[in-house]
Amino acid sequence: MSNSQYETFGLTTTPYAPYAPYEPPYGPYESYENPEPYADGSPGSPPDGPVGPPGGSGDTYRPAYEEASADRTTQVSRATLLSQAPTEPQLPRQEYPQGPMVASTDPLDPVGAEAATAELRTGGRAQARRAARRAPRRRGVTERADPLRRLLPQALVVAFLAGGTSAFVASDKAVELTVDGKPRTLHTFADDVSELLRGEGVRVGPHDVVAPAPGTPLTSGDEVAVHYGRPVHLTLDGHRRRVWTTAATVDGALEQLGVRAEGAYLSASRSRPIGREGLALDVRTERTVTIMADGRARTIRTNAATVAEAVEEAGITLRDQDTTSVPSGSFPRDGQTVSVMRITGSREIREEAIPFEVTRTNDPSLFRGTEVVDRAGEPGTRRVLYLLRTVNGVKERPRRLGAEVVREPRTQVVRVGSKPRPASVKGADHLNWSGLAACESGGRPAAVDASGNYGGLYQFDTHTWRSLGGSGRPQDAPATEQTMRAKKLYVRRGATPWPHCGGRLHG
Incomplete structure (x- = not known):
């Protein structure tokens, strides 16, 4: 018997060994007569469809596609289904109650096939047909190929539908999608994370985080998490900047940004949620500041916003014109030393x-x-x-x-005079005026005696100087003017104005 339940049977010339005596569990099989003739007109063809033992409650034939549709969950092609059909068990040999075995044309009956082959060799096809009609019929075992031919298209349709259902089930995936901490389980046919997000209408931007990353293939049971980015206008210790976080609360944002929050001042509660629109957050971490005042140093830990607040926290009071070494409104830095200056004015x-x-x-x-x-x-x-x-x-x-x-x-x-001075004074040009100047003032035009009354090269007093047409003080006039006025004085009075040095004029 063939291993495939969907093969058609035909006459074989290979002889089978005779069946061994067998007593079926339902009692001896009964022969039956079929009034429908064969195609060549001979009577006694077996009935269509499977035949069971007397008193049986169901078919002894179960098509392989029913087992495949019940046990398999993946798509199986028709060729694979046909090649993997279960092998039909071999029937045990049995003894016929009718007497000696006669040749049969039934391909399920090896004894009948052997007899038919022998008669073909001796008497031809007609004799083989008569021998087959004389062969005994075994209920539940002998079966024609026509019922199988009618069942084969149905089996193929069922197998195709079963394969399509298996492919449908295989492409469906159960995935857990969590968006901003809100999980939901859904079924999807998406192949990867990007296709899943597009199908669910979840839009992500450059500051959003998706895990696993977009483009990652999906399998049933996967978990996909989407965390939206939120802008935070952060002022940290006086420095203002804009940052992005996927945390849902202020505490989570501080942890994500690496901000040390112990002892820090926060403008918002740590448990405050952060919406998609973000928020403004002022953080002042705890710092060490040293305050020098009245000859004493005080070191404190503070999260003050200004130097004035830090000085006040140190227990120091500024009075009247007192001030600090740095602007009182500036931000105190970690490790900074601030001096308090006591001012009276x-x-x-x-x-x-x-x-x-x-x-x-x-x-x-x-x-x-x-x-x-x-x-x-x-x-x-x-x-x-x-x-x-x-x-x-x-x-x-x-x-x-x-x-x-x-x-x-x-x-x-x-x-100021602009009249040119005379080049010489008649009657006094031939005298030794340089010798007189050297004796009176050492030849210095700006010389002044110890009393302060006489000055210049020739030690004029102010009254004499002005009577000669001079202005101001004689020691302030040029040397040429002093010499010219000295010559005029000599013409008027001779050498008497210089009683000690007048003799140098002729020397």
Whole structure:
């Protein structure tokens, strides 16, 4: 008998060994007569469909596709289903009650096949047919191929439907999708994480986290988690920046950002949830600050926002003009030392002179180098307000706060000579004026005696100098002018103005 339940049977020429005597559990099989003739008109063909033992309650034939549809969950092709059909068990040999075995054309009956083969060799096809009609019929075993031919298309359809159902079941996956901490279990036909998110309408951006990563293949039982990013405007120890976090609470965001929150000041509760729109968060971590005041150092741990708050936490009070070495509104840094300066101060008003200006005009009636003051200048007066401070017992330089003019200064008016001086003085050019100058002043035009009354090369007094046409002081005039006026004096009075050194003029 063939191993496939879907093969058609035909006449074989290979002889089978005779069956051994067998007593069936339902008693001896009964022969039957079929009124329908064979295709060639001979009577006695076996009935269509499976035949069971007398008194049986069901079919003895179970198609292989029913077992395959019940046991298999994966798609099986028709060729695989046919090749993997279970092998039909061999029937035990049995003894026929009718007597000696006669040849049969039934392919399920080896004895009948052997007899038919023998008769074909001797008498031809007609004799073989008659021999087959004389062969005994065994209920439940002998069966024609026509019923199998009718069942084969049905089996193929059922197998195709069973394979399609298996493919449908295989592509369906049970996946747990968690979006922002809210899990749900769903069935999907998506092949990977990206396809699953698109199918569920979950949109992710560059700051969102998906685990496993988009594009990862999916299998049944996988877990996919989506954590949305949230913007946080974080001011950490005075530094403002914008960061992103996938944490749902302030505490989770601090942990994710690596911010040390122990002892820190937080502008929002640690349990406060963070929505998709984000939030502004001010964090001041605990720092060590040293305050120097009144000759004593105080070190504290603080999360103060300003230096003034840190000084107050150290138990130090600032009075009047007291201040700190760094701006009191600045942010205290970790390890920073702040000095408190005790300041006492007062204000003082001082009067100061305002210098006058000098206006000069040219006068052609005066020799060059000659200046005549027509109006003397007068200085003005102003009152100046100064701040006097003492810092930690040390006086500082006074600081000017303001000024007020009490009297305006008066401008001085001076005429300056522009007339060319004569090159010589008749009657005095031949004298030794350099010798006289060396004796009187050592040859220095700006020389002044100890009394302050005489000055210049020739030690003129102011009255004599001005009588000769000079202006100002003689020691301020050029050397050529001094010599020219000395010559004029000699013409008027001779050498008497220089009683000690006059003799040098002729030497």
